[in-house]
Amino acid sequence: MSRPYGSLVGVRPGKLADSMLALGFPAAEVVHRLALERGVEGERAHLLVEVALTQQALLAPLRGRRECVAMYVSIPFCPSRCAYCSFPSHSLEQYRRAEREQYLTGLRLEIEAVAAELKRLGLKLCVVYIGGGTPTTLTALQIETLLSTLSTCPTWEGPTEVTFEAGRPDTLDEAKLAVIPSSYRLSINPQSMQDETLSVIGRRHSAQDVRESFALARKMGFNNINMDLIVGLPGETPRAVAASLDEVLTLKPESITLHMFSPKRASRFGAGEAWEPLSNQDARAAVDLAFPALRTAMRPYYLYRQRGILGGLENTGWSVPGKECLYNVMMMTETHGVIGVGAGANSIFPVPGEVWRRHANPKDAALYLKRLPEILNGKRSLLSDWRAKNES
Template sequence: MACYRVQCNIAGQEENVRNMLLTFDPQAQITADAEQGFVFEVLTFEHGERGFSAIGRFSGSDSVLEERLIDCEIGDPRYPEADLDRRIRERIRLLCLRLMIRATGQTASPWGILTGIRPTKMYFYLSALGFSADEIRERLVAVYGLTPAKADLVRAVAQVEKPFLNNPADQVGIYIGIPFCPTRCHYCSFASYPLSTHGHHVPRFLEALAREIQAVSACLQSTELKVNCLYVGGGTPTALPDDAFESLMHLLPQSFRIPAQGEFTIEAGRPDTISPRKAMIIKAAGANRVSVNPQTMHDKTLAIIGRGHTAAEVCRAVECIRAAGIATLNMDLIAGLPGETRDDMAQTLAAIQKLAPENLTVHTLAIKRAAQWRHNLADYDLPSADETAAMVELAAQVASRMGMHPYYLYRQRFILANLENLGFSLPGNESPYNIQMIEERQTVVGLGGGGVTRLVRPESGKIERLFNPKCPATYVSRIEEIISGKVKSIESLFH
């Protein structure tokens, strides 16, 4: 663990420098002790009509390195004056990144100084200022430190997303959270409660959810808002008993009218929860997209990560979905699972190709604080950063051979190899809901356990967030308060 003492001669930038150090080296220790550690300094800073310049210095036990950053681009008149502080922070971060690469010999994140979960937002920010696609790519590499490959990926995804981001202001999305699963996977950090311990909460939870659905439906009608996408997630909604699941699926199309070209997705992530009857219930409700998530097609790995199903059950679940005639199938995979290699990913992808989903989502393993195995991570044989990157690259190549293009992208904290999660789709089968969730251009009303409402103000783009409790019992006990606050917030925004 490296120890650093930070000195910054630029007012208000010391925390920015500290954060960049920790982004580059999450295990770093920052100290105020003048006798300890390496010294990381930002010495000088100048900004004027000709641009920006700064000098940083890294003092080690037997060497001193200096890095000078000169940037004339910061003065481009297309940038609004109000964004100057933001741009100065970005240049300081780039200076820190370059100096740390030289000082440590380590490879930087392929995402450079971008630490947020939505890299495409930077593309759309620059596009709105009048920069061309080529100019944006150039800046992503030169100013934000992305590798050329990641800059190309951002541009490709943004260009697919763009037509989905011009919806009328009176359109909203709906998310329904069902926080129950057959078991909890070891890597999971979502609202997910095993039915073995929390199944007794299901009846009262569904009663409370029905009240919230009906109240929000009435509110949307009174404010003349239209629903263009409906996503039922969790948890695993299909883990509900058949009759309970059927009642919920009957209520949803009664409450929210989805246009023929809209999206209605059911998350059926655990293949062992899909049966012919469940698939027909989904079809009868009008859902046109289902997500079945193998994560891997290796039974040994599935057992290690606590999935509780086999690869054969994945194939049977897909057969049920296809037999029911549901239009779009998504399948999720995870790169970086314990004990797996690029060859294992190749075998999984070969099996997925035979199942021919319309969507493929490739996640890179992220070890979240809420995950069960975070406390004994040393017991797991995780692949190296290079091996994980090779898995992700192979998945992209196979998706391309399947006729798919990347259509949405996001990153997470604690993600292996500083990579990303990437959704691929056959043209015309993209999930508008996924795009809206990443770009945050449209209001999405979250209902149920762990549902998050994002109210987007049409005139400013500012976002107000409302959070439903994850715990089913807490959700039930607070349902009237939840409904009242949500309805008032929707009415105040759209009246």
């Protein structure tokens, strides 16, 4: 069994490197200790330290600013369901337009209630992540209304980073991009640039759609675009992954997230649909081909692992300097509170030395609407309890 991270079995293996660096250990000693005491392979130990140092620099402006929080907005709709998906996403074929409108009305109520509570408690948003699902399944008018509701939330005095997931290129068009500010970080996710693979995983778009959506976003002024790729999709060899990455790098996005394929039980692949997993050796070969190519243009800035992750490896976020996604860093370092709104969104508030305050919205959109009054009350108490803890 491959154990590149030795005895580090958690989702966030970087936390140990981060805390050792914070205690003043030199980087070289942290690498040495991770290898010696935890059995982390040398290359992975270097990666953990490199990522931790980058994250510490990125978070420096927010250090001690406990009033700054992140917000995650869930739009749980997609054009179709990908075979590997375990997210709380509803296919547009099942969730019709009127139901989507009802969902957005409920979401607006929740955002307004949270905005009022943030103001009352002196809390401010510093990053917002609009994900799902695929938020660009909304119409241009619905996007405009959502962004206008979000603008009622108080923000800190620094630049507020906003990511808008446009995960499926088949949902993007000029009218939608025209209402999303071009200063936002956009995420256009091919997962693979091999048409055959895209068809097998049920994406219903081609590699050419990705190229065209990317070109359109660039033409409309977006200069912070992320692209996601997955290593180990059914039928893909390490060379196929390298070919997809080469294509994506040719487009010159500002960041790339490289995921390892790990189907969950809630996905079609996880529930028994036949697929041939990539061997640990091939997963390693794919990553060994990908990392040097990524390094020619970017640096790694966040990293996490999942249970049963392919090859025992890691998911990594890469970015050109200055275009990193602070939301991702905050999620990994757990330094600030995250308030989630919408179906399936989780809120997590760290309390030093105590069990963290958590709140999970129901994953099902209809249940979310039904339980909205209770959810709003839960959110209010979560925020005021947490604020009281932080002030005491």
